[in-house]
Amino acid sequence: MHKKLFIPGPVDVREDVLLKMATPQIGHRTKDASALQRGISEKIRKLMYTENEILLSTSSGSGLMEGAVRSCTRKRAAVFSVGAFGDRWYKMAIANNVPADIFKSELGQPTTPEMVEEALATGKYDLITITHNETSTGIMNPVDEIAEVVKKYPEVVFCLDTVSSLGGTKIEVDKLGVDICITSTQKCLGLPAGMAICSFSEKARKAAEQVEHRGLYFDLLELYKYIQDKDYQYPSTPSLAHMFALDYQLENIVAEGFENRFARHLEMAKLTREWANKHFEMLAEEKYASNTLTTIRNTREISVSDLNKELGKRGYMISNGYGKLKDVTFRIAHMADTQIDELKTLLSVIEEILGL
């Protein structure tokens, strides 16, 4: 039996979107491939509220995260971490021999604008990475306030991980001054995993030009140049199956309306928070709670794996905690094409199983 996924990626994918992956292949050096890829970039530009170029990568989001920190750090990167994915970005920098420092918040706490100000004021850094929505803790960072600080440092390339938020909440790339905004297909966009997307600003491009060893497959400058020279084609063979489905799904997202989609996510988040506060506790403070998933403290010390077994019999799946939070929290994702009524049903099924 298919289990409806309420895990923070991969998400449940609509049947019609899945079927688009079975579109017959086309040559990746054809005009049709150019048109497909150009069309996707134009739609993503709207969803990211940016005029910047869009790069598509046949990889998961981690590929572009690694590419960003490696391709665009000239001096030293300041990596801000509010959990597992920020920590991973730091590891990527170190593994690529990119000088970097990590600034960690306590689990469940956000990155504050003060932390960013203090680090950037040292003048040591020319690239900063921020996790917009931390999928382990269910924290959404105060990115508007952080962006105000970053704007005071025009030499700093601003990288933002929106892997678990883009398409589920409004992220205005140009207004925030984000240079590289990164996302994956398998979260709020509602597609299978296997493609990653980022915006790439002029500032990021100029920074990359000064970096000698940018790697190759994830060299963002190489991707950028290639799509300029070759009319939106890519150096390697992309996953055309994803391209067909992504193009189609972006049309669905436009048809739903961006504002409607963001409002649906917020409403689902509010419902889940209310439910969590009634029966358990939230890990995040209300102010920083994510709109796309909720991390719940396991205050009743339930067995999450037993709960998931019972949910599985009924056709649902939620997520245990991540990393250090594995046993003390569990997570309910409310993203992509999940509808409000489906979430309500899930919550009542959990109540029934737990006898709440």
Ligand SMILES: *Cc1c(COP(=O)(O)O)cnc(C)c1O
């Ligand atoms: C899932 C996730 C990632 C990793 O993305 P992949 O597509 O799995 O490589 C990075 N950051 C955040 C916030 C995530 O939720």
